[in-house]
Amino acid sequence: xxxxxxxxxxxxxxxxxxxxLADRADPAAVxxxxxxxxxxxxxxxxxxxxxxxxxxxGGAGPYDPALWAVLAREMGLAGxxxxxxxxxxxxxxxxxxxxxxxLGRAVxxxxxxxxxxxxxxxxxxxxxxxxEVAALLTGIAAGRRTAVLALPWPxxxxxxxxxxxxxxxxxxxxxxxxxxAGRLTGAVSSVADAPAADVFLVPADDGLxxxxxxxxxxxxxxxxxxxxxxxxxxxxxxxxxxxAGAEVATAAVERALLAGAGLxxxxxxxxAEWCLATTVAYLKERRQFARPVGGFQAVKHxxxxxxxxxxxxxxxxxxxxxxLARGAGDAAVTxxxxxxxCGDAAVRAAEEALQLHGGIGMTWEYPVHVYLKRAxxxxxxxxxxxxxxxxxxxxxxxxx
Amino acid sequence: MAEQTAxxxxxxxxxxxxxxxxxxxxTREFLAAHxxxxxxxxxxxxxxxxxxxxxxxxxxxxxxxxxxxxxQAVVDAELEAAGAPALDTGRTGIGLGMAAPTILQHGTxxxxxxxxxxxxxxxxxxxxxxxxxxxxxxxxxLATRAVxxxxxxxxxxxxxxxxxxxxxxxxxxxxRTDPDVPKHRGMTYFVCDMTDxxxxxxxxxxxxxxxxxxxxxxxxxxxxxxxxxxxVGDGWRVAQTTLMNERVAIGGSRRLPREGGMxxxxxxxxxxxxxxxxxxxxxxxxxxxxxxxxxxxxxxxxRQQLAAGHPGPEGSAMKLAFASLAQRASALETELLGxxxxxxxxxxxxxxxxxxxxxxxxxxxxxxxxxxxxxxGTSEILLNIVAERVLGLxxxxxxxxxxxxxxLPR
Ligand SMILES: Cc1cc2nc3c(=O)[nH]c(=O)nc-3n(C[C@H](O)[C@H](O)[C@H](O)COP(=O)(O)OP(=O)(O)OC[C@H]3O[C@@H](n4cnc5c(N)ncnc54)[C@H](O)[C@@H]3O)c2cc1C
Numbered sequence: 001x002x003x004x005x006x007x008x009x010x011x012x013x014x015x016x017x018x019x020x021l022a023d024r025a026d027p028a029a030v031x032x033x034x035x036x037x038x039x040x041x042x043x044x045x046x047x048x049x050x051x052x053x054x055x056x057x058g059g060a061g062p063y064d065p066a067l068w069a070v071l072a073r074e075m076g077l078a079g080x081x082x083x084x085x086x087x088x089x090x091x092x093x094x095x096x097x098x099x100x101x102x103l104g105r106a107v108x109x110x111x112x113x114x115x116x117x118x119x120x121x122x123x124x125x126x127x128x129x130x131x132e133v134a135a136l137l138t139g140i141a142a143g144r145r146t147a148v149l150a151l152p153w154p155x156x157x158x159x160x161x162x163x164x165x166x167x168x169x170x171x172x173x174x175x176x177x178x179x180x181a182g183r184l185t186g187a188v189s190s191v192a193d194a195p196a197a198d199v200f201l202v203p204a205d206d207g208l209x210x211x212x213x214x215x216x217x218x219x220x221x222x223x224x225x226x227x228x229x230x231x232x233x234x235x236x237x238x239x240x241x242x243x244a245g246a247e248v249a250t251a252a253v254e255r256a257l258l259a260g261a262g263l264x265x266x267x268x269x270x271x272a273e274w275c276l277a278t279t280v281a282y283l284k285e286r287r288q289f290a291r292p293v294g295g296f297q298a299v300k301h302x303x304x305x306x307x308x309x310x311x312x313x314x315x316x317x318x319x320x321x322x323x324l325a326r327g328a329g330d331a332a333v334t335x336x337x338x339x340x341x342c343g344d345a346a347v348r349a350a351e352e353a354l355q356l357h358g359g360i361g362m363t364w365e366y367p368v369h370v371y372l373k374r375a376x377x378x379x380x381x382x383x384x385x386x387x388x389x390x391x392x393x394x395x396x397x398x399x400x
Numbered sequence: 401m402a403e404q405t406a407x408x409x410x411x412x413x414x415x416x417x418x419x420x421x422x423x424x425x426x427t428r429e430f431l432a433a434h435x436x437x438x439x440x441x442x443x444x445x446x447x448x449x450x451x452x453x454x455x456x457x458x459x460x461x462x463x464x465x466x467x468x469x470x471x472q473a474v475v476d477a478e479l480e481a482a483g484a485p486a487l488d489t490g491r492t493g494i495g496l497g498m499a500a501p502t503i504l505q506h507g508t509x510x511x512x513x514x515x516x517x518x519x520x521x522x523x524x525x526x527x528x529x530x531x532x533x534x535x536x537x538x539x540x541x542l543a544t545r546a547v548x549x550x551x552x553x554x555x556x557x558x559x560x561x562x563x564x565x566x567x568x569x570x571x572x573x574x575x576r577t578d579p580d581v582p583k584h585r586g587m588t589y590f591v592c593d594m595t596d597x598x599x600x601x602x603x604x605x606x607x608x609x610x611x612x613x614x615x616x617x618x619x620x621x622x623x624x625x626x627x628x629x630x631x632v633g634d635g636w637r638v639a640q641t642t643l644m645n646e647r648v649a650i651g652g653s654r655r656l657p658r659e660g661g662m663x664x665x666x667x668x669x670x671x672x673x674x675x676x677x678x679x680x681x682x683x684x685x686x687x688x689x690x691x692x693x694x695x696x697x698x699x700x701x702x703r704q705q706l707a708a709g710h711p712g713p714e715g716s717a718m719k720l721a722f723a724s725l726a727q728r729a730s731a732l733e734t735e736l737l738g739x740x741x742x743x744x745x746x747x748x749x750x751x752x753x754x755x756x757x758x759x760x761x762x763x764x765x766x767x768x769x770x771x772x773x774x775x776x777g778t779s780e781i782l783l784n785i786v787a788e789r790v791l792g793l794x795x796x797x798x799x800x801x802x803x804x805x806x807x808l809p810r
Contacts, residue, residue, distance in 0.1 A: 295794035
């Protein structure tokens with residue numbers, strides 16, 4: 001049976017990440033930065049390459065580089081899943097999930113799910129003993145490099161091969177001078193955290209390649225969720241290093257998407273927690289009819305139900321992280337359950353938070369909408385709840 | 401049930417201790433002295449109680465060894481492997497799950513010695529005389545009076561929805577001893593002898609056709625003061641122990657494997673009867689399966705927290721979740737069965753001693769599960785409790801807190 005609790009070390013990790021984010025990335029700051037990044041992209045797209053008054057250059061994304069330096073480099077969190085011999089922490093999905101809960105709670109724009117989970121898993125799936133792969137993992141663990149898997153979102157697991165093929169269909173490889181070096185041509189739409197990438201892991205017709213970000217072009221897309229930008233990656237005979245052949249690449253992508261889906265649930269739990277805690281606090285203060293609004297039973301019951309949902313979401317997310325960490329035989333089932341449950345839980349918590357804040361919940365200034373947009377995007381990103389339930393029909397032997 | 405709340409042995413490091421090894425040794429020694437195959441069931445259970453292997457977290461001399469609760473699993477695993485007789489928890493659930501923890505916590509040494517051994521072995525069955533026609537959710541408003549008369553109390557009133565009163569030897573009873581103070585302060589908690597001539601048990605037939613619960617009329621019932629549990633006027637506080645344990649017992653204190661609850665019944669039917677499948681039912685089954693699995697895992701966390709010595713508020717959520725899941729799973733099953741869903745196994749007005757969810761048809765499950773969100777505190781009341789005690793939201797304004805009970809509008 002899985003361990004569904006948090007260890008003392010995990011509690012300490014949470015406390016460290018939480019206090020860092022509270023200092024450096026309160027929701028108002030996150031929103032201001034995200035909006036500035038979008039404005040800068042728009043200006044850049046309109047031809048002006050100038051920096052705005054906010055100092056943002058087009059293509060930089062909503063990230064806070066100084067914050068990422070602390071998270072990735074100083075705290076070593078980008079390398080949680082990287083083996084120790086490559087400079088990583090050799091930790092597990094349980095710790096990575098704790099980090100994601102906190103990043104979700106603060107809706108922090110950071111390429112963590114994409115760079116430190118999905119890309120790392122894809123690389124591990126290519127074989128960490130290979131020099132090209134090891135070099136990339138070492139760079140990620142040191143917080144020097146950020147890799148992003150160039151798959152168009154939404155992309156769910158369970159059809160990893162199909163997902164890879166879809167991307168591959170749009171990217172073609174032409175062999176270069178050596179077996180490993182070639183050139184890639186094509187485009188991949190909706191690559192999440194594309195602006196954060198130093199290097200893209202690109203599935204192509206003959207396997208998985210590494211392409212330096214500078215060798216391709218990223219066209220910004222206006223995202224529903226400004227805190228996790230999307231980009232269209234365009235490659236025109238870009239120099240590439242092949243990391244794995246077609247078969248290994250398929251398995252590596254499958255593995256990456258499974259871990260991504262399982263751990264996205266932790267982020268969704270964090271989003272839901274913030275929404276409930278903030279709404280409860282607000283409604284204890286907000287008075288109408290000469291009483292705190294949080295004292296009306298219709299409201300109390302809605303909040304109590306959100307709490308119940310959070311209890312189940314936490315258990316489901318924790319089970320998925322633990323199963324991934326143990327390499328458990330039912331990791332696929334727990335990940336599907338976690339996504340099917342937590343995807344809806346986060347959206348519902350955000351929707352209820354908005355409604356129960358009244359007019360202020362509709363304002364740009366108040367951060368509920370940032371959570372709503374993230375929650376809605378998350379519910380689509382790595383497969384909708386319906387997609388994961390359908391997967392369970394096969395995984396849990398409940399055929400149509 | 402109290403003796404079953406202990407997690408299984410692989411739940412945590414807590415059990416990998418010298419204490420666990422010692423318990424294993426004791427249990428094996430006990431089994432050698434009382435081989436299950438050669439020992440009468442009752443003799444075995446009595447000896448097990450005497451050996452302190454009944455509920456190890458109870459004190460020595462009362463069926464336990466003062467050991468951590470989580471270690472019960474070690475004992476249970478040994479006993480089960482040896483084919484030891486199991487408790488009939490269906491009949492004795494109220495005793496084990498509610499009366500016992502209350503008597504342990506608030507009873508006198510004499511009461512514990514007198515009541516706990518036959519309660520645990522199942523020789524004496526217990527029922528719960530709390531709810532009244534005028535006091536359900538608002539239990540503290542109850543009107544059954546207990547008046548002091550020498551070294552006894554004379555009890556008059558009516559209780560209702562009393563499960564198992566027809567085969568109970570004893571009852572836990574909450575009665576009003578002081579109508580002149582606010583309602584929460586004027587109650588006292590007793591143990592009532594169900595064989596007293598003033599106790600009249602009448603069956604109440606329920607929607608399933610059977611009469612699992614009863615009306616109990618109390619007329620001049622004499623309860624010795626020695627059967628008072630806790631101080632006079634302290635009944636509400638004592639009853640909290642009962643109610644909290646009741647919710648844990650109903651919420652599912654036992655560890656479930658995947659598909660262990662009502663969802664498993666539906667899933668099996670689904671697999672065995674492909675001809676019943678429709679796309680709509682498939683979607684609903686998958687959605688419910690996900691929810692049931694999330695709730696099962698959510699029920700596992702409080703157990704692990706308890707074993708690790710850090711109980712959290714999550715336990716209070718489980719009764720709500722399981723009630724709703726049992727209702728929806730059994731409804732889905734009934735609908736899935738189609739033509740068979742139109743039928744019912746048996747409307748005979750039986751007087752069952754246990755609730756047999758799995759041994760009966762889908763229609764019975766559907767109907768009986770309706771009670772899950774009413775018995776032991778309704779889901780609405782539990783949502784109030786979560787909102788106020790877990791989330792810290794303000795209570796509704798109320799007029800009944802400070803006025804004397806006798807002055808409240810009824
Ligand atoms: C199968 C079964 C077995 C039982 N066994 C026993 C037993 O052995 N011993 C025993 O003592 N009792 C037993 N009960 C009784 C049970 O505890 C009560 O039925 C329950 O507490 C509800 O009380 P009530 O029936 O008076 O409903 P009421 O309290 O009248 O409630 C009616 C409705 O109003 C709602 N409501 C009430 N107050 C509020 C509020 N403040 N806010 C929002 N909604 C509210 C309720 O949720 C319910 O939906 C049993 C009940 C059932 C169904």
